[in-house]
Amino acid sequence: MVAGIGAWNYPIQIALWKSAPALAAGNAMIFKPSEVTPLTALKLAEIYSEAGLPDGVFNVLPGIGAETGQYLTEHPDIAKISFTGGVASGKKVMANSAASSLKEVTMELGGKSPLIIADDADLDLAADIAMMANFYSSGQVCTNGTRVFVPAKRKAEFEHKILERVARIRAGDLFADDTNFGPLVSFPHRDNVLRYIESGKREGARLLCGGEALKGDGFDNGAWVAPTVFTDCSDEMTIVREEIFGPVMSILSYADEAEVIRRANATEYGLAAGVVTPNLNRAHRIIHQLEAGICWINSWGESPAEMPVGGYKHSGIGRENGVMTLQSYTQVKSIQVEMGKFQSIF
Known part of the structure; x- marks a missing residue:
């Protein structure tokens, strides 16, 4: 048994x-x-x-x-x-x-997984992947890539593409065909996610969008949190270190490959990781240095039954x-x- x-x-x-x-x-x-x-x-x-x-x-x-x-x-x-x-x-x-x-x-x-956008990445593809890695199932996914690492010189352009996509999110009843974003599982969980968002504001992250509960227009009866994106984040911030399990993305900038690998691994978790780059040799070089059990290249989230899934460290x-x-x-x-x-x- x-x-x-x-x-x-x-x-x-x-x-x-x-x-x-x-x-x-x-x-x-x-x-x-x-x-x-x-x-x-x-x-x-x-x-x-x-x-x-x-x-x-x-x-x-x-x-x-x-x-x-x-x-x-x-x-x-x-x-x-x-x-x-x-x-x-x-x-x-x-x-x-x-x-x-x-x-x-x-x-x-649990996890606090890194998504690494390489400096040669197609930013449209990278933004699509980051959206799925953070807002699918309203962020209630243990493998979510909530630490999004972007080259400093491309961060502003990436932020713009993320905001374009957030504007296309359609929150509402998930039984309706025209919605793609639903509520959180419960009001206590919503309140916990909102506490994390407030900590991000206090600790100096710059709020790009969201950052509050959705209200009015049919949202009052559900545990809704607006899709939230923080940028100018640092590794020490609570929203970067702890699993939130909600629709909260943290964008971090980096200078070079060695730095981003070191910072991606600087966590007690090791569930998932991802790399976006057209160079597969580079992708594998990075992936094989990441301390994570489930890894994606130019994708995020798929776990076919043939693929073993599990984590390193506390994951x-x-x-x-x-x-x-x-x-x-x-x-x-x-x-x-x-x-x-x-x-x-x-």
């Missing part, structure tokens, strides 16, 4: 990423969805049942993380935990799992997806069979 503990931002995808390889490798699973988004896991259980999966093989256990999640991590009969969530919770999962029965653990945690342990995740749900057993006559020295 293995257990999966999911996050609220991609509830059905996370449930599938954990359950499909676990079941394919011959395990039964207990899956605890986020208490904020529990319904998709229950629907997935219905789908598995309709497909013929026997009762008791995939089990959904809704509940509060501090209680239900802790119960699973401490239960001696759970052989493995796969967890997606924040760093602080991940450390508790790891400690509980080790203390109870030395469980195997896979964890995909996680182990990988999900690909052959690696199947292997992580199995145990290696070594067997020797003597086909000749056994010889004893006694």
